[in-house]
Amino acid sequence: MPADENRPDLTDLDEGTPHGGGGSHPAIAPGPGPRALAAREVLRDVPRVPGAPKPDPVLVADGVVRRFGGLTAVDVQHVEFQRGAITALIGPNGAGKTTFFNLLTGFDRPDEGSWTFEGRSLARVPAHRVARRGMVRTFQLTKALSRLTVIENMRLGATGQVGERLLSAMFRRVWRGQEDSNTRRADELLRRFKLDAKREDFAGSLSGGQRKLLEMARALMTEPRLVMLDEPMAGVNPALTQSLLGHVKDLREQGMTVVFVEHDMDMVRDISDWVVVMAQGTVVAEGPPDAVMADPAVIDAYLGGHHDAPLTEEDEAEQIAAAEAELEREHDQEVGR
Amino acid sequence: MDWSSILGNTARAAIGLETVIYALAAIGLNVQFGYAGLLNFGQAAFVAVGAYGIAVTVTVLGLPFWLGVVVGLVAAVLLAVLLGIPTLRLRADYLAIATIAAAEIVRLTVRSATLRDQTGGSSGLSGFAEGFYDLSPFTPGQSYGFGPWVFGARLAWILLVGWVLVAVCCLVVFLLMRSPWGRVLKGIREDEDAVRSLGKNVYAYKMQALVIGGVIGALAGFVFGVGRASVQPDLYGTELTFFVYTVLLLGGAARVLGPVVGAAIFWVALVLIENVLVQAVGAGYVPDWLMSSTQVGQVRFMLVGLALMLLMIFRPQGIFGDRRELAIDAR
Numbered sequence: 219m220p221a222d223e224n225r226p227d228l229t230d231l232d233e234g235t236p237h238g239g240g241g242s243h244p245a246i247a248p249g250p251g252p253r254a255l256a257a258r259e260v261l262r263d264v265p266r267v268p269g270a271p272k273p274d275p276v277l278v279a280d281g282v283v284r285r286f287g288g289l290t291a292v293d294v295q296h297v298e299f300q301r302g303a304i305t306a307l308i309g310p311n312g313a314g315k316t317t318f319f320n321l322l323t324g325f326d327r328p329d330e331g332s333w334t335f336e337g338r339s340l341a342r343v344p345a346h347r348v349a350r351r352g353m354v355r356t357f358q359l360t361k362a363l364s365r366l367t368v369i370e371n372m373r374l375g376a377t378g379q380v381g382e383r384l385l386s387a388m389f390r391r392v393w394r395g396q397e398d399s400n401t402r403r404a405d406e407l408l409r410r411f412k413l414d415a416k417r418e419d420f421a422g423s424l425s426g427g428q429r430k431l432l433e434m435a436r437a438l439m440t441e442p443r444l445v446m447l448d449e450p451m452a453g454v455n456p457a458l459t460q461s462l463l464g465h466v467k468d469l470r471e472q473g474m475t476v477v478f479v480e481h482d483m484d485m486v487r488d489i490s491d492w493v494v495v496m497a498q499g500t501v502v503a504e505g506p507p508d509a510v511m512a513d514p515a516v517i518d519a520y521l522g523g524h525h526d527a528p529l530t531e532e533d534e535a536e537q538i539a540a541a542e543a544e545l546e547r548e549h550d551q552e553v554g555r
Numbered sequence: 556m557d558w559s560s561i562l563g564n565t566a567r568a569a570i571g572l573e574t575v576i577y578a579l580a581a582i583g584l585n586v587q588f589g590y591a592g593l594l595n596f597g598q599a600a601f602v603a604v605g606a607y608g609i610a611v612t613v614t615v616l617g618l619p620f621w622l623g624v625v626v627g628l629v630a631a632v633l634l635a636v637l638l639g640i641p642t643l644r645l646r647a648d649y650l651a652i653a654t655i656a657a658a659e660i661v662r663l664t665v666r667s668a669t670l671r672d673q674t675g676g677s678s679g680l681s682g683f684a685e686g687f688y689d690l691s692p693f694t695p696g697q698s699y700g701f702g703p704w705v706f707g708a709r710l711a712w713i714l715l716v717g718w719v720l721v722a723v724c725c726l727v728v729f730l731l732m733r734s735p736w737g738r739v740l741k742g743i744r745e746d747e748d749a750v751r752s753l754g755k756n757v758y759a760y761k762m763q764a765l766v767i768g769g770v771i772g773a774l775a776g777f778v779f780g781v782g783r784a785s786v787q788p789d790l791y792g793t794e795l796t797f798f799v800y801t802v803l804l805l806g807g808a809a810r811v812l813g814p815v816v817g818a819a820i821f822w823v824a825l826v827l828i829e830n831v832l833v834q835a836v837g838a839g840y841v842p843d844w845l846m847s848s849t850q851v852g853q854v855r856f857m858l859v860g861l862a863l864m865l866l867m868i869f870r871p872q873g874i875f876g877d878r879r880e881l882a883i884d885a886r
Contacts, residue, residue, distance in 0.1 A: 323752070325748065325752075344756075345748075345752065346752075346754050346755055346756050349753055350754040354752065354754075355752050357749070357752070361746045361748060361749035362749075363745035364745055365741070365745055366745060370738055373738065374750070374753060377754045380735075382734075382738075382739055382755070384731075384763055387734035388730040390730075393734065397735065420880065433749075439753075
């Protein structure tokens with residue numbers, strides 16, 4: 219939707235956010251907030267090995283395996299996610315990140331394995347119950363509910379609504395109060411995400427970046443304690459990236475835990491406290507962003523191991539020599555005939 | 556050509572028995588397809604279940620009329636649950652396949668020779684409607700109404716009850732769809748995974764929508780069976796379902812009054828074209844080599860089809876639809 223990105227109304231969305239000078243909100247304040255410092259402090263002494271135990275894990279997965287026919291898409295031995303931190307889940311295409319996400323949030327069922335959220339098992343718990351327990355997710359391909367207005371999208375996010383039960387739905391008196399308070403909360407979030415001007419528009423008329431913002435704001439309506447973001451930056455106009463980053467950091471400042479899948483390494487370095495690297499379905503490395511990105515195992519995972527590794531000069535000379543010898547041999551055979 | 560007869564018939568069609576039946580069936584389908592996005596291609600089965608519920612209970616079991624209504628409603632709920640359990644967890648197209656097959660199974664079962672004693676086979680059942688007409692406040696032999704809308708006592712009674720049912724169903728749909736419950740349904744139509752990720756039990760909502768739509772379809776069956784005072788299996792074929800879809804799209808899906816307006820337009824168009832053609836052939840305006848009076852029945856459907864195509868081209872959102880929504884859909 220490149221045409222949409224150029225729409226003039228996008229400008230009021232970006233105003234003030236990219237350089238952190240604009241608002242009074244903590245999301246926009248420059249530098250790491252108190253919770254970011256705390257999270258990094260806590261994670262400093264965690265060993266940098268796959269499956270490392272965390273001081274206060276909120277989400278723990280054990281032996282989670284998912285096979286599609288003969289292909290093992292996910293085979294995670296053990297991984298823990300620290301409460302109150304932003305953890306990035308990175309890895310090359312096809313590493314199983316999104317599949318792992320789907321398994322953890324109940325959108326797919328693993329062949330084996332168990333995992334707990336806040337100490338309670340989530341194995342075989344359906345997706346909607348996972349969300350009700352306080353673990354909400356967003357999707358790689360944004361799922362704005364196109365033919366609902368922005369505010370209706372937001373209201374839908376609120377949990378425990380009396381008016382969503384069939385028998386009480388027909389009687390407005392029963393749910394009106396709750397609806398009003400949900401609407402107030404929704405309006406507050408829309409202001410924070412600078413979508414309040416779009417309140418009555420159909421969600422389908424928003425630009426790609428605005429949909430990402432709406433999806434995140436809508437997820438927050440469920441009052442989650444753990445937010446799982448699947449590629450929050452995919453398809454987002456660079457001008458909106460900073461604003462989105464600010465919002466993600468803001469979640470941590472409000473005491474939420476964030477786990478996100480991302481390809482953009484600058485973003486990973488910028489906002490994550492901890493990075494878990496997946497390749498071919500398994501966790502191959504974890505640690506703080508800078509340490510992980512220097513890890514040879516991670517570079518191998520991204521560049522496809524030794525097969526495509528850049529040649530050293532000696533190797534190159536050797537290979538050229540071998541090729542020339544081969545050519546010469548062929549030439550000799552031709553002549554000899 | 557007798558224009559007063561043509562216009563009179565057309566005016567009566569606007570609120571006639573067929574309009575009531577199709578309006579009710581389409582209101583039910585609107586809950587399923589218009590709001591929840593469920594592809595129910597078996598609405599004819601729900602209509603049949605309602606009609607046969609009364610017919611079998613009264614004629615075969617000899618039970619009172621009101622019990623037949625209860626049987627029809629319970630059967631519609633059971634049919635919806637039976638169809639929903641295996642298909643609602645799967646992709647949308649599975650429901651479409653299962654419902655179209657189920658509708659044919661229902662029709663072929665009630666017309667089978669083996670069940671002739673229970674359902675009357677291919678000739679159906681009759682003589683079950685008197686319990687309903689006994690309740691009528693209108694005097695037999697008298698006419699009721701005003702202007703062109705004058706009906707005999709029996710028709711006036713079933714039309715009165717039918718339109719009350721339409722009004723009640725529209726009110727229920729209106730109340731449900733402005734509520735948070737209706738919002739969840741519309742969300743499911745847009746993207747059920749998104750709704751699931753927000754903690755809603757999508758499966759339960761889809762089941763509720765299927766049951767409510769099916770029960771309203773059974774109400775259409777009551778009016779259909781009682782209005783004709785008979786049931787015949789071949790009236791509940793797949794074309795009934797497709798006409799109901801036509802009516803719904805004509806009026807505008809996901810609009811409370813869309814099905815009612817759609818049904819009225821559909822039958823007004825059909826009756827008007829039929830009457831004009833019959834009179835034109837009779838008066839010799841249409842040459843014999845082009846069309847005979849026996850071919851009018853087929854030709855009217857061709858012309859209605861043409862009119863519908865034009866409507867969908869120039870007003871694809873239906874009469875009540877919102878063009879803004881359609882523009883989004885096309886992305």
